[in-house]
Amino acid sequence: MASTSPRSVFQAFVLDVFFGVYLAITLHRIIWHRVLLNSEPNELTMPLAIVYGSIGVVLAILLHAMKASPGRKIFGLTIPGWRDALAVHMLWIAGVATVVTSWVVTKVSLIDLFSGDRLQRAGQLFGSLFTPEFSIAGQAASAMVETIYLSLMATLLALPITFVLGFLSARNLMKQNNTTFVVYNLVRIATNFTRSIEPLIWAIIFSVWVGIGPFAGMLALMVHTIASLAKLYSEQIENIDPGPMEAIEATGASPLQVVWFAVVPQIVIPFLSFTIYRWDINVRMATIIGLVGGGGIGDLLMQYQGLGRWNEVGLIVLLIAAVVWLMDYISAKVREAIQ
Amino acid sequence: MSQNILQLRDLEKIYPNGTHALKKLTLDIREGEFLVVIGLSGSGKSTLLRCLNRLIEPSGGSILFAGRDVTFLKGSELREYRRQIGMIFQQFNLIRRRSVLYNVLSGALGTMPVWQSILGRFPEELQQEAMRSLEIVGLKDKPLIRADALSGGQQQRVAIARSLMQKPRILLADEPVASLDPATSHSVMQYLERINKEFGTTIICNLHFLSLVRRYATRVVALKGGELVFEGNPHDIDEAWFKRIYGEDAIEVQID
């Protein structure tokens, strides 16, 4: 049997309480009401929440005391035999309840997907998409060019900032003394936070800030590019061979010279390769960002979609697919060439 | 007539994880000698060499360089001190994607203003000096070849040329031939010997093979568990000493 430290027993119990409450809610509200009775459950009021909570806690205490709870199982604290089996059963019941809940919450409906009426509508839509309207080709092309340049600008402007941040968030370089280590942590926190916000959301923020248009889209992409590339850059720096650094340091070179002569030559090629790949990603994202007012081809797509002009939308989608494919191809070739 | 270029007094190194790598090491190193450090793996040889040029901070004791205490030097004074001590490594530690010449020139970084070096403006006389260094190690026809295109022995010679750019008074060599075949090992050791004889550069070299030690060293020290256990003439290491340094079960391996 694994260690039965009081700490892990307590953690297992906390897990059991969450588990109990979760099971009470999904089993009653989704499985019982929605699936078996096909009725709406009562609105989740405070007293009802307390009832669920109490049932969950009671369940947790019961199972936990029996030494047959899912929490104990996860922490490896069950005894083989019926207790272990009971815990496993509880776990798979929760698993099934979760899948059923996801299905119900998503309102999955085969009828909506495949009924004659709906199928016909979809058929019309696909029909128009596949008969693109070429009269707007010029307009679409210039919007596409805007998108490509916008993402290029975002990548280029991000580059110098990312370069510096990449070094500042490389553990091996920054761990040397306390000041640099504080900087390292601050930069890490800032970039992690920034990266966790999707470019689409940045686009919404910037379109409020600087107004709808390509500038907002560029800023959104730039911010996200900085945060994601800085991480890739710093990982690259962390994986370099420390030998040349030691050798250059031993010649009496200054720290900046050590970085420039021993670190930079080891990372320029991977940096370039990441950056080109990022531009490729940015072109894709730029089409999406246009949907929320980031300018370029996405903007145009939204306009025609709003007007229900599906043949025009068809052309735009075709153009996006072609450009994304081309960018993908070119960036792969370039990255191969510079290896 | 030779005086002590380095004096170690009670030198200690305890790593942050508690490993006691050097214990009260007291040792004088004479100007112009070819000193070889031997000892089992983990006995503290690399730690000793890195303490000498302060790539590793000693935890106690002191280091005197030409009579001056260098144990606590910082910043530009430390770099000034390091400039007088060249170092070569088992893995050569060249910048692999760059040319041989670029690698040799990087040995002179300590003598240049930072901005000038970053802009890549190496003065004409430095370039000529780099070519002379390459000539000394027999590679003057290879300046523009990428460093990682060379054989191991050639790479080590480039590393020697790089350290020559410092006009070092001491050359530290941490197992310089451990990744090379026997013939190439001798060739590299002979370059070190020549530098020692022609320029009077003091050599401090970690080695594993006693046959090389007997052939090149003017004096030997042996470390065991971070302590100095032998100090003397390489030809005085007989069977009994060998077992004391390397343990009862060790058998001497020859390299020719």
Ligand SMILES: Nc1ncnc2c1ncn2[C@@H]1O[C@H](COP(=O)(O)OP(=O)(O)OP(=O)(O)O)[C@@H](O)[C@H]1O
């Ligand atoms: N950075 C470090 N942190 C902690 N312990 C270390 C570090 N470097 C070396 N040591 C330890 O210090 C001791 C001496 O190591 P050192 O590398 O000086 O030995 P060595 O004689 O050069 O061995 P080898 O012949 O294998 O190169 C060893 O026990 C090693 O594990």
Ligand SMILES: [Mg+2]
């Ligand atoms: Mg070593």
